[in-house]
Amino acid sequence: MLEKALKGSPKYYLWVGFLLLVIAGTSGAYVLQLMQGLTITGMSRDVSWGFYIAQFTYLVGLAASGVMIVLPYYFHHYKKFKDLVIFGEFMAIAAVVMCLGFIVVDIGQPQRMLNVLLFPTPNSILFWDMVVLNGYLILNVLVGWTCLECDRQHLPHPKWSKTLAYVSIIWAFSIHTVTAFLYQGLPGRHYWLTAILAARFLASAFCSGPAILLLVIMLTEKLTTFKAEAEGIATLAKIITYAMCVNVFFFLLEVFTAFYSGIPGHTHSIVYLFKGVHGHTELVPFMWTAAVLAITSLALLIPPKLRDNRNLLPWSLAILVIATWIDKGLGLLIGGFNPTPFETISPYWPTGKELLISLMIYGTGALVVTILFKVATEVKQEIGASQKPTVPCETEA
């Protein structure tokens, strides 16, 4: 089936060529990092994790998001999601590939990566993160590819694929819980030391992940003959809305605990992010933008009339994605390391080279999504499933 990614329209070739160019160009920055070390990043002794790990954390959320389609379809036989399942699984593959990519570019001695396998350390959450991420990748590749191949051959899905799909549903919750455990078990970082961090991660994942997926699916609809079931899209938008409500609610819970108790360990990081400490206000505009955008996205998603407006929906989702990205991709890491264990502020901002290397990983993810979605849409076209009607219905809006 992979051969379907080798032939396409001129626009397809142009897009793939552009992505390959981006990846090739930015890999120069990565070579520089391999030669000089992580000194080319903006990380420091005090803020020792930065943009790379923040992107990894956000993308684990994207990887877990497929479960919001797979769970209703497999556990509750919600048939309206039938044509979306493969895209959820394929997006998960691309997301996990990007996660692993961001981890690889972040470690100081990448050629020793396999030490994590050679010296397994069950008391380290990072070990389990490696296990669950790779396991999830294998699950999605196996289930997604097999089911797509079966559909193409007009064969029923094998029984084991259904079992593995059930496993992947539980596994999806575990990958983001384990990623949250990376943070929430560290005794010195009070912004992260909260039991609700895992719940926040899951809530944020289940709104931002499906939102990105939905945006890419809507783009796919524009570019190919694929047409998703309208009610499926509407249900997914509902799920995203509920998850975003929970996400915002959980954050407000944190704010209450911090400021009603007044305990400095709890309040300091939030004050740094939203007000500034010791004159350091670098992140304040970003965090307030995220807050405003979060509320705006809810205002645009909660009313059914606005949520069902297919012209408005992409914008509402984009606003949601930006808000959640600022929260998880910027605020989480920088707020976690500031104030430092010495109660000082150590500002962090990614350098240009750091951003170029991140672009390399994002480009790789985009390439994986392009190739996999091309295969999926072509197979669906081949078997005549979920295709745009050749004559537009008169009842279509």
Add this chain to the structure above:
Amino acid sequence: MKLYNGGKIITGLVIFLGVFLAPLAYNMGKAAYSQPKLKMPENEKECIESKEFMRTKHMQLLNDWRDWALRDGKRVYVNSKGKEFEMSLQKTCMKCHTNKAEFCDKCHNDAAVSPYCWDCHIQPEGLKK
């Protein structure tokens, strides 16, 4: 039997053989490989273990020393003859083999091996600025 695409196949084979045999052609006519002349220590005739053992197993011995000294905290090695040594690359091995370039590098360069010991461990002749 007809050889389809014969022209391309034969050309490809010729190019492959050319590239594959190029190193042999490059070295034709030159002297045969001789083992490098190592600068041996002046004062000491016996190493940690026998020459044959060190030749084949010094990598493994250093790995074991590293784990015993660093991770287990046991720093004294009693060799097969009962002689005691402190397990240290810089303080034991390099005390006798006083020049990395004239001892270690001689064989390593010929074998195209670059162990990463020297990224951290300081060679006895010192580092150039």
Add this chain to the structure above:
Amino acid sequence: MNHTRRNFLKFMGLAAAGLCAASAGGALAATAKGSSIKDGPVAAKAKRWGMVIDTKKCGTKEAIEVLAKACHQAHNVPNIPGKQNVKWIWAADYEQAFDQPNNFMDESLEKREFALLCNHCTEAPCVRVCPTQATYKRPDGIVAMDYHRCIGCRYCMAGCPFGARSFNFMEPRLHLDLANLNKEFPTRMRGVVEKCNFCVERLAQGKQPACVEASSGALAFGDLSDANSEVRKLLREHYTIRRKPSLGTEPSVYYII
């Protein structure tokens, strides 16, 4: 046996894997017959190493600078300007060192500087989170680092509540005086995390840690589990505090205030 090409390839693959495994097993068996290992004769031994710092005797930036110089010289710690620096022991004021804020402190405490270093915690979070056991707890209580195994993931740095660890963002030898290195001790490579090691290499020779030796008696070092040791005597006679005790990491460095 079904003589298809696929089965033949499967058989060859298995045979190749088997050959590799067999020869790898041979290469891994290493030690010479009759050899053994043991402790050095003068090695200092303890069940739980600890340190007591008399901050009245060593409470200025200059005094702590003496300690830092001795330590950094003995261990070839690079001197890097800026925020990607590496330090094993350094000076900080009361607010930075301790989690007992006091808005009306006595004047001497306000001006005093404290020597901060790795606390070699009994329940070290850095050891708990390291995915390769590159940082691990020795039986004598010292939290040690194996730079050969560290992959540079910096999880230990996130886990340390005391900010005691430094990462080699760049090649450390670029910021070392190459003519004045301690040739008995290695440098580190870039891409690994490093920190105070309670001078395990000096303890193995029966010496005191470099900072203790340079402190003219302000720092005491000994076995916390030995009730008759100097450190236990000091702890019985003086009021001491530790950094962030409420986190439960059980640090082994005590400060006489």
